Amino acid sequence: MSFRCLGTFRFVALAFVSAIATPSHADWVQSTALDAVQPAPSAFALQAQNPPSITWSRHPKATASTVYTVEIRNGANAPVRYTTTRNWFLPTSKLADGTYYWRVLASNAPNEWSTERGFVINPNSTVFDVPDSSVLRARATTRSRPRMLPTSFLPYSQWNAARIAERGAGVKDLTSDVVGHAPILDAVADSLWLMTTTNTNNAAFVAQQSEIRYRLNRTTHQLEAASLLYKLVPEQRYLDEAIRRGDELAALNPSGPTSFVNQDQGTRIIALSLAKAIDLLDGKIDSARRARWVEVVRLRGIDLYNDLAGNNGRLDQFPFDSHGGNNLGFLALTSALMLNEFPEAREWFDFSTRAYIHAVFAWSGPEGGYSQGTAYGQVAADAALKIWDPLTELIGVNLYDKPWAKGFAKFFAQFVPPGQPVHVFGDGHEDKPYLPILKAFSSRVATPESRWYYNNLGGTEDALTLLLAPSPLPVTRATSANAPYNGGVYPSIGFAAMHSDLWNPVRTSLYFKSSPYGAYTHSHADQNGILLMRNNKMLLSETGWYDYYGSPLWNTWYRETKAHNGITFDGGIGQPSGGNTLNLGRKGKITAFSSTTALDYVEGDATQAYDGLLTGATRKVWYLRGKDQVVVLDRLSSATARKFEWNFHAPVAITPNSDGTSTIVNGTERLCVRPLTSGSTLESRTGATPKAGTVESHAAYTRPAATSAEFLTLLDVGCKKLSVALTTTSTGRTLTVDGQVITLPR
Incomplete structure (x- = not known):
C-alpha cells in the first residue's frame, strides 16, 4: 500500500481515567512548548511496564554537557539516585511492587529539584527489562554472521514436516517473488529523479517523493528477499540477483535525489537494506564490493545520525516526529548490524538503541x-x-x-x-x-x-x-483465542470503541475520539467525533481523501471539523487547525468511560479544541448494546451567539423525512437519525469533490443563533423505531428507550 507522508486497558472505573488526565505540577520539567516531552509518569498512575520510562523536559538553561540526577524512592525507603545525559531514564531492571516517587536535578541548576511525582508498580505491571547499551552491544557482536537470523533458522533442506506445514508456502511465495521480479523490476538510478528540495511546495515534487519511496521499497525488498532466499536455498541465481540489486542501491549518490535532505525515507531504507544484505551474504560477496556497500551504509548512516543527534538528541525533547521516530529505529538496527565494521556504528548504537526502545510510544501513552x-x-x-x-x-x-x-x-x-x-x-x-x-x-x-x-x-x-x-x-x-472486550478505551490518545459483539462479523461498531494530540500532523480536527458501522457497512462516515500532506484539499476540507461527525457553527466553522504545533494545544479529552454488558458510555470535552471560539463543547455518548441504539448528547456554549450545527456524513444518500428525521441506507443496513428535542432544523451541506468512484453525502441539524445549545440525538441502528420517552424530574432527566433507562444531566 502507499502513503503520502509519513493490552488496551478496560477502564470502567471513571476515577482512574480522571487520575490519568490530571495535569502535572508546573515546574521546570514541564516545558511551556506544546511539542515538548511531558514529565511522566505522574498522578500515581499504575504503570503498564516495569520498569517504566521516566521523561522530563530539559532544564531551560541546559547545555550539551548538562547531566541530570534522577532520584527514585519506594514509599518511605531511602531514595536511589542515577545520572544520565539524556532527559529520559529507563532503569535496567524491574522495580519491586509499591508506590514510587521521582524527581530530577540538572547539573547546571544544582538547587532546583523538580517537583516530586508518583507512580505505582503492582503485579499487573509487565516486566520488560532493557540492559545497558554495553550489554546490548556485546550481545550483538558476539553473534556470528548472519547476526540477524532467528536462532530457529534452518536452510530449507533441513526443515521438518511441521515447519513446512507452517511456512512452506512462504518459501514458495518468496521464490516466486524473487524470480518473478528479477526480469521486470527496472533498475533504480539517480537520473530518474531531477527535482530537489527547492521544489517542495509543488505537487510534482510530492509525486517524485512518492515515486522514490515506491521504487526503493521494491528494490530493497528484492535485495533482502533474494539474500534471504539464498540462505534458504543456496542457488547461484539468487545470489546473483541480490548482488545486482545491492549494486544498484550502492550506486545511488548519497548526496543525490535519494539523499537524506531530499528523501529521508529513501536514505534509511537503502542503509538498512544494504546492512541486512551484508549480514546475510557474509562471505559470499567479494571484498571490494562488500567494502563499497559498507561505505554507502556508513555515509547514509552519518546523515541519519547527524539529524537525530542534532540539538543534543532532538527527539528526546521534541518526540512528535513520525519520520524521526521511525528513522531512530532504522538507525538502531543498521548500527547493530554494522558494529565492528566502522567506528561510527558504536556511537550510533549507543545513541539510538535504548532510546528507540524507550520512545516507541511517542504517539500514545504506555498502554x-x-x-x-x-x-x-x-x-x-x-x-x-x-x-x-x-x-x-x-x-x-x-x-x-x-x-x-x-x-x-x-x-x-x-x-x-x-x-x-x-x-x-x-x-x-x-x-x-x-x-x-x-x-x-x-x-x-x-x-x-x-x-x-x-x-x-x-x-x-x-x-x-x-x-x-x-x-x-x-x-x-x-x-x-479471545476477542477483546466489546468496549475499550485508550485514554492517552482519546480513542474509545464500543461494539455490539466484537467477535461477530455482523457487529455494530461505534467509535469516538477526543484526543489530547489535537489535530497535530496526521490527526484531524475531529475532537468529540463519532463513526458508526453495522455489518461492516459505514453509516456515519468520515469524508474526503488523502491526496497528499498539506494539499489544498487536506487544508480546506479533509482534516476540518465540517468533514467529520462533529460540531461546527455559523456555516461550518469548527476546531481551528492552522499552524501545526498549535494543534497540540487544541485538544480534546475523554473525561469518562464505562463498559458493561448492557451499556457503554463515553464522555468527551472538546472545549479546548475550539481555541477560545467556544466556552463549552462536551459530548456524551451511550451505546445501548441490547437495543443496538446510540444516544448522543451535545452541550455547547459561547460568549457570542452562534448558530450551532450537528454535522453528519454518509457514503450514500442521506434522505430527509417529513417528521424531521433522516434515513441512511447502505446496502442491507439502515440508520435513522432522530433528534429527541425540538428546535432543530435539518440542512443539506456541500463538501469537497469526493474521490473518483465514491459517494459522499453531508447534512447538519442546526439550531437558531444563541449563546448555548443542546443536541439530543438518537441513532436508531436498523431503523427499529423503538418507543422513546424523555422525562424531566426534580433532579434531572431520564431517557427511556424501549424500557431501558439512562439518566441525562438537566
Whole structure:
C-alpha cells in the first residue's frame, strides 16, 4: 500500500481515567512548548511496564554537557539516585511492587529539584527489562554472521514436516517473488529523479517523493528477499540477483535525489537494506564490493545520525516526529548490524538503541494505541516489522513483549476488527486496511486477543517478514483465542470503541475520539467525533481523501471539523487547525468511560479544541448494546451567539423525512437519525469533490443563533423505531428507550 507522508486497558472505573488526565505540577520539567516531552509518569498512575520510562523536559538553561540526577524512592525507603545525559531514564531492571516517587536535578541548576511525582508498580505491571547499551552491544557482536537470523533458522533442506506445514508456502511465495521480479523490476538510478528540495511546495515534487519511496521499497525488498532466499536455498541465481540489486542501491549518490535532505525515507531504507544484505551474504560477496556497500551504509548512516543527534538528541525533547521516530529505529538496527565494521556504528548504537526502545510510544501513552489514526498506525506496524525481529535477535530484547506493543496489537483488534472496510480517524482513514501487515504484527504478540485477531483476519503475511520470524510464530503460544472486550478505551490518545459483539462479523461498531494530540500532523480536527458501522457497512462516515500532506484539499476540507461527525457553527466553522504545533494545544479529552454488558458510555470535552471560539463543547455518548441504539448528547456554549450545527456524513444518500428525521441506507443496513428535542432544523451541506468512484453525502441539524445549545440525538441502528420517552424530574432527566433507562444531566 502507499502513503503520502509519513493490552488496551478496560477502564470502567471513571476515577482512574480522571487520575490519568490530571495535569502535572508546573515546574521546570514541564516545558511551556506544546511539542515538548511531558514529565511522566505522574498522578500515581499504575504503570503498564516495569520498569517504566521516566521523561522530563530539559532544564531551560541546559547545555550539551548538562547531566541530570534522577532520584527514585519506594514509599518511605531511602531514595536511589542515577545520572544520565539524556532527559529520559529507563532503569535496567524491574522495580519491586509499591508506590514510587521521582524527581530530577540538572547539573547546571544544582538547587532546583523538580517537583516530586508518583507512580505505582503492582503485579499487573509487565516486566520488560532493557540492559545497558554495553550489554546490548556485546550481545550483538558476539553473534556470528548472519547476526540477524532467528536462532530457529534452518536452510530449507533441513526443515521438518511441521515447519513446512507452517511456512512452506512462504518459501514458495518468496521464490516466486524473487524470480518473478528479477526480469521486470527496472533498475533504480539517480537520473530518474531531477527535482530537489527547492521544489517542495509543488505537487510534482510530492509525486517524485512518492515515486522514490515506491521504487526503493521494491528494490530493497528484492535485495533482502533474494539474500534471504539464498540462505534458504543456496542457488547461484539468487545470489546473483541480490548482488545486482545491492549494486544498484550502492550506486545511488548519497548526496543525490535519494539523499537524506531530499528523501529521508529513501536514505534509511537503502542503509538498512544494504546492512541486512551484508549480514546475510557474509562471505559470499567479494571484498571490494562488500567494502563499497559498507561505505554507502556508513555515509547514509552519518546523515541519519547527524539529524537525530542534532540539538543534543532532538527527539528526546521534541518526540512528535513520525519520520524521526521511525528513522531512530532504522538507525538502531543498521548500527547493530554494522558494529565492528566502522567506528561510527558504536556511537550510533549507543545513541539510538535504548532510546528507540524507550520512545516507541511517542504517539500514545504506555498502554498502546496510535493517536494519528489506524492508517498511520499501520504504517508504524510496517516499520516495526522491518526492524523488531532482527533487532530482537541481535540484542536479546523482544520489543513485541513491551506492554506498549501488546496494547498496540489490541488497538488494531478494537479499531480495525476483521472485515472492516476502512481505517478510522486521521490521514488515510478512507483506505482499505492492508491485512498482511496487521496479520504479521498480531502474529508476533502472544496474547489471546492477538490470537483471535490473527485467526480471523484474511490475507497472508509478506513472505520476507514471515521467514525472518521466530518459528513457530509467537502468537501460537497464547493458550486461547479471545476477542477483546466489546468496549475499550485508550485514554492517552482519546480513542474509545464500543461494539455490539466484537467477535461477530455482523457487529455494530461505534467509535469516538477526543484526543489530547489535537489535530497535530496526521490527526484531524475531529475532537468529540463519532463513526458508526453495522455489518461492516459505514453509516456515519468520515469524508474526503488523502491526496497528499498539506494539499489544498487536506487544508480546506479533509482534516476540518465540517468533514467529520462533529460540531461546527455559523456555516461550518469548527476546531481551528492552522499552524501545526498549535494543534497540540487544541485538544480534546475523554473525561469518562464505562463498559458493561448492557451499556457503554463515553464522555468527551472538546472545549479546548475550539481555541477560545467556544466556552463549552462536551459530548456524551451511550451505546445501548441490547437495543443496538446510540444516544448522543451535545452541550455547547459561547460568549457570542452562534448558530450551532450537528454535522453528519454518509457514503450514500442521506434522505430527509417529513417528521424531521433522516434515513441512511447502505446496502442491507439502515440508520435513522432522530433528534429527541425540538428546535432543530435539518440542512443539506456541500463538501469537497469526493474521490473518483465514491459517494459522499453531508447534512447538519442546526439550531437558531444563541449563546448555548443542546443536541439530543438518537441513532436508531436498523431503523427499529423503538418507543422513546424523555422525562424531566426534580433532579434531572431520564431517557427511556424501549424500557431501558439512562439518566441525562438537566
